[in-house]
Amino acid sequence: MTHSDGTRDVRDFGATGTGDQRDTEAIQSALDECAETGGTVVVPPGEYLTGPLTVGSHTTLELQAGATLSFARDHEAFPARESRWEGWNQTGFHPCLLVEEAENVEITGRGTVDGQGDYWWQFYGVDDELPESLAERLDEFHAENDKADDVSSFTLRPPLFQIDRSENVSVSGITLQNSPFWNTHVVFSDNVTLHDVNVENPADAPNGDGIDIDSSRYVRISDCYLNAGDDAICIKSGKDEEGRRIGRPASGITVTNCTVEAGHGGVVIGSEMSGDVRDVTVSNCTFTDTDRGVRIKTQRGRGGVVEDCRFDNLVMRRVACPFTINGYYFMDIDSDPIPVDESTPMVRNVTYSNVTARDVETAGFFAGLPEQRFENISFANVEIDATRSLDATDLSPAMADGFDQRHGLFCKSITDVSFSNVRVRTAEGPALAFEETGRVSIDGLHVEADQETPILDIRDVGETLVSGCDWTGEGAFLRVRGDESGRISFAGNHGDLADGVAAPAVEHESADWV
Numbered sequence: 001m002t003h004s005d006g007t008r009d010v011r012d013f014g015a016t017g018t019g020d021q022r023d024t025e026a027i028q029s030a031l032d033e034c035a036e037t038g039g040t041v042v043v044p045p046g047e048y049l050t051g052p053l054t055v056g057s058h059t060t061l062e063l064q065a066g067a068t069l070s071f072a073r074d075h076e077a078f079p080a081r082e083s084r085w086e087g088w089n090q091t092g093f094h095p096c097l098l099v100e101e102a103e104n105v106e107i108t109g110r111g112t113v114d115g116q117g118d119y120w121w122q123f124y125g126v127d128d129e130l131p132e133s134l135a136e137r138l139d140e141f142h143a144e145n146d147k148a149d150d151v152s153s154f155t156l157r158p159p160l161f162q163i164d165r166s167e168n169v170s171v172s173g174i175t176l177q178n179s180p181f182w183n184t185h186v187v188f189s190d191n192v193t194l195h196d197v198n199v200e201n202p203a204d205a206p207n208g209d210g211i212d213i214d215s216s217r218y219v220r221i222s223d224c225y226l227n228a229g230d231d232a233i234c235i236k237s238g239k240d241e242e243g244r245r246i247g248r249p250a251s252g253i254t255v256t257n258c259t260v261e262a263g264h265g266g267v268v269i270g271s272e273m274s275g276d277v278r279d280v281t282v283s284n285c286t287f288t289d290t291d292r293g294v295r296i297k298t299q300r301g302r303g304g305v306v307e308d309c310r311f312d313n314l315v316m317r318r319v320a321c322p323f324t325i326n327g328y329y330f331m332d333i334d335s336d337p338i339p340v341d342e343s344t345p346m347v348r349n350v351t352y353s354n355v356t357a358r359d360v361e362t363a364g365f366f367a368g369l370p371e372q373r374f375e376n377i378s379f380a381n382v383e384i385d386a387t388r389s390l391d392a393t394d395l396s397p398a399m400a401d402g403f404d405q406r407h408g409l410f411c412k413s414i415t416d417v418s419f420s421n422v423r424v425r426t427a428e429g430p431a432l433a434f435e436e437t438g439r440v441s442i443d444g445l446h447v448e449a450d451q452e453t454p455i456l457d458i459r460d461v462g463e464t465l466v467s468g469c470d471w472t473g474e475g476a477f478l479r480v481r482g483d484e485s486g487r488i489s490f491a492g493n494h495g496d497l498a499d500g501v502a503a504p505a506v507e508h509e510s511a512d513w514v
Contacts (some may be wrong), residue, residue, distance in 0.1 A: 019049050022051060023050050027069075031053065031055055032056065038222075051078065052158070053098070056106075058412050062108055063111025066090050067111035069097065075093070080092070085238070088242055090147060092158065096180070099160075100166065107172075109173050123156055160183050171193065172197065173196055174197060175198040178200070178449070182227065183199050183201055183211065184212065189216045194211065194219075200225075203229055213253055220253075225258075226260045229263070237249050241303075242274075244303045247276075255281070264292065265292045265294075270297040270306070273298055273302060277307075278308050286314070286317075288316070288318060291395050292398075294311045303342050307349050309350045321397035324365045327374065327413070347374040352379050354381045356383045359385060360384065367398070367410075367412045378417070378418045387427045408426050416437075419432070420443045421443070422445055422446070425447075429452070430455060435482075438463070442466045445466075453476075470493070479501075
């Protein structure tokens with residue numbers, strides 16, 4: 001039944017909203033009818049127990065305040081479906097709520113979409129103790145899928161909400177919670193807006209990502225609250241050879257005015273980035289109690305380029321490591337160069353500005369690859385307080401094997417990195433350490449650190465430029481190591497910085513040096 005204003009009430013199609021019987025057929029009938037002519041499907045207050053649902057084109061789904069779509073605790077209710085999961089096209093469970101090959105869709109209201117994920121989480125990591133019917137389903141999936149790695153676990157659980165191969169989709173006001181797998185997945189879609197959305201997964205939800213933007217363009221995330229069991233906001237574009245072959249970048253993405261209460265990372269790019277990620281802006285956000293703040297992760301074999309990313313006006317607190325660019329995700333950082341080919345990843349043109357990070361363990365971790373250094377990383381107006389105990393958590397700063405955690409910022413295999421008006425406080429020095437880096441430019445560094453250790457530690461750095469710094473310490477300001485360390489220049493500093501260099505001869509390039 002369609003009302004005169006073009007709305008369809010799911011109760012008119014037989015939905016009860018009592019929570020004790022499934023309303024799947026009634027709700028899906030309303031959605032299907034609406035997709036034929038356009039209009040609005042209204043879900044009034046109540047608990048609507050349902051199997052998976054699909055929203056079609058030209059449809060507004062309005063979940064009124066007090067309405068909950070509660071998805072069935074029954075794996076047999078979820079049919080098989082092929083989509084991209086964790087970077088590869090594979091067969092898995094149908095998403096709870098799906099927008100597929102649709103256009104001009106709006107999902108809005110103050111209602112709730114609840115995946116009842118605890119039913120699914122109990123099966124994670126217990127392959128030998130699964131119900132027989134679920135084990136049979138998974139065997140069928142595995143027979144169809146020819147790809148797997150150590151982290152793929154999508155086939156065990158469905159995502160809560162997926163927007164797939166769609167355009168002009170708007171999501172606002174609703175709460176998305178307790179997802180069996182990823183919470184919200186936007187894949188192969190264009191022009192998607194998520195505004196004023198609450199995304200909530202408990203900390204122990206396996207693979208409980210908040211919002212994953214996957215090979216999609218023109219995505220805007222604003223004024224959202226996220227509390228995730230994994231990465232809060234993640235940007236992806238496919239994995240390894242398949243991701244490069246499909247070649248659909250994630251691009252034109254903005255994240256603004258968002259609050260992240262918990263998660264493995266506030267905003268994360270990768271590690272599935274083989275189809276490229278570009279033109280990303282993150283601004284006016286707060287990250288609290290996240291494992292990492294802004295995180296870019298990749299590894300040999302991925303290929304692809306992450307480029308032109310800006311992170312501005314961020315506040316972080318109790319974050320283990322606020323800044324991470326890691327080319328060794330689950331790999332050994334102490335490795336020799338290998339030949340560069342299409343599987344060699346690149347990260348370049350990344351800017352962090354106007355950032356405050358309080359009560360963190362490690363100031364930052366940046367590591368390119370020896371065969372292909374990452375390029376052009378810059379900091380401006382950044383303040384980091386890295387005095388939290390390294391034992392506060394058991395986290396690695398970047399999940400790179402062979403790296404010993406430290407308080408200071410670490411940088412390796414980058415062509416050029418610059419710091420302008422940066423303040424670092426560490427429990428012990430050095431505050432900044434650079435290895436096998438082309439050019440380091442520091443203008444206006446303010447450091448509070450253990451004066452018994454150098455403020456800066458460089459090894460095999462091609463060129464080091466230091467200006468606008470004030471140093472009156474008694475120990476070494478700069479320690480230089482390595483046979484390939486090149487020119488070191490001081491200009492416009494306050495204090496005898498050159499006298500605090502534990503190194504070979506230093507060139508004084510400017511008459512302003514004193």
